[in-house]
Each structure stands twice: as C-alpha cells, then as structure tokens.
Amino acid sequence: MIKLLVVDDQKDMRELLKDFFKQRGYEVFLAGDGNEALAKVEEIKPHLVFLDIGMPGLSGLEVLPMIKQKYPVTKVIMITAFDDAQKMEQAKSLGASDYITKPFSFEYLHTTVLNKVYAQLFEEIIKAYERLNQQTIQMVMAFNKAVDARDPYTARHSEEVCEIGKRIAEGLKIPITQDLIFSLQLHDIGKIGIPDSILLKPDKLTDEELEIIKQHPRIGFEIVGVLDGFKYVAEIIYCHQECFDGRGYPRGLKGEEIPFEARIIAVADTYHAMTSDRPYRKALPLQEAIARLKKEKGTQFDPLVVEALIRVLSSP
Numbered sequence: 587m588i589k590l591l592v593v594d595d596q597k598d599m600r601e602l603l604k605d606f607f608k609q610r611g612y613e614v615f616l617a618g619d620g621n622e623a624l625a626k627v628e629e630i631k632p633h634l635v636f637l638d639i640g641m642p643g644l645s646g647l648e649v650l651p652m653i654k655q656k657y658p659v660t661k662v663i664m665i666t667a668f669d670d671a672q673k674m675e676q677a678k679s680l681g682a683s684d685y686i687t688k689p690f691s692f693e694y695l696h697t698t699v700l701n702k703v704y705a706q707l708f709e710e711i712i713k714a715y716e717r718l719n720q721q722t723i724q725m726v727m728a729f730n731k732a733v734d735a736r737d738p739y740t741a742r743h744s745e746e747v748c749e750i751g752k753r754i755a756e757g758l759k760i761p762i763t764q765d766l767i768f769s770l771q772l773h774d775i776g777k778i779g780i781p782d783s784i785l786l787k788p789d790k791l792t793d794e795e796l797e798i799i800k801q802h803p804r805i806g807f808e809i810v811g812v813l814d815g816f817k818y819v820a821e822i823i824y825c826h827q828e829c830f831d832g833r834g835y836p837r838g839l840k841g842e843e844i845p846f847e848a849r850i851i852a853v854a855d856t857y858h859a860m861t862s863d864r865p866y867r868k869a870l871p872l873q874e875a876i877a878r879l880k881k882e883k884g885t886q887f888d889p890l891v892v893e894a895l896i897r898v899l900s901s902p
C-alpha cells in the first residue's frame with residue numbers, strides 16, 4: 587500500500603486530504619509542522635509527501651531538502667497558498683516533484699498531480715532496472731576475467747567463445763538471449779575449483795586428473811546456481827560438456843535432453859580451442875578445424891549447430 591504523509595498546519599486541510607486519499611486506498615499519516623513531519627518521515631518512510639510551504643517554525647522549503655537528502659526516492663509535492671513562481675522554482679531545484687496551489691480541486695490533485703508523480707516513478711524504476719542489468723553484466727564480465735586469468739594460454743577464451751556462440755545463434759536464426767550470452771561467458775567458471783597443477787599441466791593428463799577436470803561443469807553449476815535469476819544459466823553450464831550422442835559428461839544426456847545453448851557452447855568452445863595456440867601444439871588451420879567438427883556431427887555435436895557455424899564462417 588502507498589504510504590502518504592500530509593504536512594500542513596491547517597487541521598481542516600490535513601483532514602480533507604486524509605479522507606480523500608484514504609477513500610482511494612492510500613495509507614495516510616498526518617503532521618502539523620516541520621519537526622513533526624521529519625519525525626514521521628523517519629518513522630514511516632512514506633512514498634509520497636504533501637508538504638505545505640507556509641508553516642510556523644520550519645517552513646516546507648526547509649523541510650524539503652532534509653527529506654530528500656535522507657530519502658531521495660520519496661516524492662514530495664509542495665502545497666502553497668500563493669502562486670509564487672520563484673518559490674516553486676526553488677522547491678523544484680530542492681527536489682520537489684510538483685506543487686499545487688490552494689485552493690485546488692481534488693480531481694485536479696488526483697488526475698494531474700499524482701499522474702505526474704507516477705510517471706516520474708515509472709521512469710525511475712526503468713532506470714533502476716537498467717542500472718541493475720548493467721551491474722549484472724559487469725559482474726558476469728568480472729567472473730569471466732577471473733576464469734580467463736587462471737591460464738595465460740586461455741586468456742580471452744571465454745570472451746571469444748562468446749563471440750563465436752553469438753555468431754552460431756545468428757546462423758541458426760535464433761534470438762541471442764542474455765542466458766545464452768552469460769552461459770557462453772561463464773561456461774568454464776567451474777575451472778576455478780580445479781588445482782593449477784592439473785589445469786595448467788602442459789603434459790598429457792592421467793586418468794585420475796581427467797576425472798578431476800570433469801568436475802568443472804558441476805562446480806560451475808554450483809557456483810552460478812546460488813544466484814537468483816541464473817538457475818537456467820547454471821543448468822546450461824552443467825550440460826556444456828555433454829555430447830549429442832550421450833557419451834559426454836557429467837550425466838550422459840543426449841540430443842534434445844541437452845539445452846540447445848549448451849549444444850552451441852560445445853561447438854563454439856571446441857572450435858575456439860582448435861583454432862588457438864596451446865603450449866603443446868599450434869592452432870589448427872581453419873579447414874582442418876572445420877573438417878574435425880564435421881567428423882563429430884551427430885556424435886559429439888548437434889549437426890544443426892555445426893552446420894550453422896560452417897555457414898557463418900564461410901559467409902563474409
């Protein structure tokens with residue numbers, strides 16, 4: 587319920603506003619002067635304040651910045667007995683959302699003034715959502731850099747796999763969703779949990795070491811799965827080492843049991859690994875990499891995904 591505080595030294599005005607807003611479902615609180623208003627704001631943290639300018643003691647223009655400094659999201663509408671343009675400008679510069687001049691009609695208050703406040707709130711919510719989204723993207727990038735920083739030979743691996751994955755999605759004519767991007771970037775985050783002695787070992791891994799490396803999809807699933815809103819990304823990460831024919835790990839899923847994003851990661855990841863230098867071998871030429879992907883069509887990889895990559899690689 588919207589909490590509204592009416593601050594006016596005139597009791598009649600307070601009561602009128604209270605009745606009007608109560609009937610419309612607001613939770614209404616009252617204050618008769620500036621000090622009482624500040625105490626009430628502290629206590630109830632209202633969403634909206636109607637604040638009279640001309641009051642004995644602290645004036646509305648003195649109370650306004652005190653409210654806005656502490657609770658910047660609280661909307662304040664000034665009430666004034668005189669249409670004083672200069673004072674209204676001052677109130678706006680101090681953070682007031684709008685003002686009304688006494689006497690005013692309640693209909694005007696409801697339809698015009700409040701609609702303006704709601705429009706402002708809506709804009710702020712959208713901006714806050716965009717900020718949050720931006721922070722999420724930055725957080726994923728930070729994770730991503732943490733993974734890539736483990737091994738100088740695979741630096742930028744996640745970012746480049748992400749670019750290849752996006753091109754595959756374009757080739758498949760499917761939307762490039764945020765889940766797809768995040769899972770491409772974070773697919774190997776579980777490698778954070780693999781010891782350096784295994785992860786960075788230049789020689790062939792023993793069977794035991796391979797078993798430890800194979801833990802990385804599960805570790806990644808557990809890391810990312812703690813984040814609300816990343817449950818599906820975690821599931822994709824869990825599946826990115828599965829093979830189309832069911833011979834992958836960790837669960838041996840096959841075909842469409844594997845989320846299609848994970849099937850894209852499998853191809854993008856392998857293609858990038860084949861075409862990058864490693865301490866123990868040089869990058870493969872493009873044609874050879876393509877030939878190897880074709881060979882694994884239907885076994886390791888989803889044929890449609892391999893074909894999409896080949897298509898985008900051969901298009902300018």
Ligand SMILES: [Fe+2]
Nearest residue numbers: 773774826827
């Ligand atoms: Fe992986």
